[in-house]
Amino acid sequence: xxxxxxxxxxxxxxxxxxxxxxxxxxxxxxxxxxxxxxxxxxxxxxxxxxxxxxxxxxxxxxxxxxxxxxxxxxxxxxxxxxxxxxxxxxxxxxxxxxxxxxxxxxxxxxxxxxxxxxxxxxxxxxxxxxxxxxxxxxxxxxxxxxxxxxxxxxxxxxxxxxxxxxxxxxxx
Amino acid sequence: xxxxxxxxxxxxxxxxxxxxxxxxxxxxxxxxxxxxxxxxxxxxxxxxxxxxxxxxxxxxxxxxxxxxxxxxxxxxxxxxxxxxxxxxxxxxxxxxxxxxxxxxxxxxxxxxxxxxxxxxxxxxxxxxxxxxxxxxxxxxxxxxxxxxxxxxxxxxxxxxxxxxxxxxxxxxxxxxxxxxx
Numbered sequence: 001x002x003x004x005x006x007x008x009x010x011x012x013x014x015x016x017x018x019x020x021x022x023x024x025x026x027x028x029x030x031x032x033x034x035x036x037x038x039x040x041x042x043x044x045x046x047x048x049x050x051x052x053x054x055x056x057x058x059x060x061x062x063x064x065x066x067x068x069x070x071x072x073x074x075x076x077x078x079x080x081x082x083x084x085x086x087x088x089x090x091x092x093x094x095x096x097x098x099x100x101x102x103x104x105x106x107x108x109x110x111x112x113x114x115x116x117x118x119x120x121x122x123x124x125x126x127x128x129x130x131x132x133x134x135x136x137x138x139x140x141x142x143x144x145x146x147x148x149x150x151x152x153x154x155x156x157x158x159x160x161x162x163x164x165x166x167x168x169x170x171x172x
Numbered sequence: 173x174x175x176x177x178x179x180x181x182x183x184x185x186x187x188x189x190x191x192x193x194x195x196x197x198x199x200x201x202x203x204x205x206x207x208x209x210x211x212x213x214x215x216x217x218x219x220x221x222x223x224x225x226x227x228x229x230x231x232x233x234x235x236x237x238x239x240x241x242x243x244x245x246x247x248x249x250x251x252x253x254x255x256x257x258x259x260x261x262x263x264x265x266x267x268x269x270x271x272x273x274x275x276x277x278x279x280x281x282x283x284x285x286x287x288x289x290x291x292x293x294x295x296x297x298x299x300x301x302x303x304x305x306x307x308x309x310x311x312x313x314x315x316x317x318x319x320x321x322x323x324x325x326x327x328x329x330x331x332x333x334x335x336x337x338x339x340x341x342x343x344x345x346x347x348x349x350x351x352x353x
Contacts, residue, residue: 004186011198018205025212032216039223046230053237060244063251066259073262077269114258137274147269152294169265 077145078116078171087146087168091121091139098135100127112172120149121166129160145169267350271297275353280305283321287314291341301352304345308335315340322346 079087088107095102105123125132132153139146146168153162273295280290287310294304309315319327325346332342 014202018202021209022205025209
């Protein structure tokens, strides 16, 4: 009889231990699940940091490429010293092609700033309004860095008289 | 009469098979609960290990990212200092190159009705895009129609007078930036 009692007590104790162990393991898992939220928050913050870093990297890349881009800009848009004569011929050709009478074409070279020198061209022109407009359009669409700085147009009868100032940028 | 009493507890008989069956059930329950506990703990340990690895990797990545970010920020600041002048000059040139005189003349053609004649116009290539002009109109109605069209462009009417030929002349200026074209 005593043997049975000992066996029952032992088994009940073991059962109680295993049941409490099982409950504790579930409780531990729940607590760990709760701490998982903080891990997720950390991950979200990491993703945010990663996005910011990517933005910074893109900006860094842009700045890194800047000298190359500036060089390309100079090459494509700034008139070379040897091309200035070509530009002047082009201007004369454009005026003639649009039947404009141009007088007092003067070029004023300013001091070099960095690698660029500004040339101020001024001239008077006379022609019909549509020809003047065609001339302006033709000069504006040229890819090189020359543009009108100021323009005064006076209309009388069918003719338009104007004073133009242009800027051209030449590189050295 | 003699009363006979039996002490039943002292001689309580336990059925062997029934006890064995219940004991087996109890052992099974203990085994099942223990297995469940071990499985839970094992799974949790695996998770903990994975989390630890991940968190270590995340930490390393964050620290690497912060270091590179710091380096890049310094480089950007240095480049900004050395190249911003050249960049600003290039942007200013581009800004002036895109200024279109033709677009402004087109606009004036569009808003001027046949009774309006532009006698003089000055266009300047600047960001504000100020345009000054002298116009003559056959009637006040046509002149005011022009004013109405130019009103959104900060129109300033300098002076206006009626000539002997019953024409109306006005000097005015307005601003037309590239964004408004």
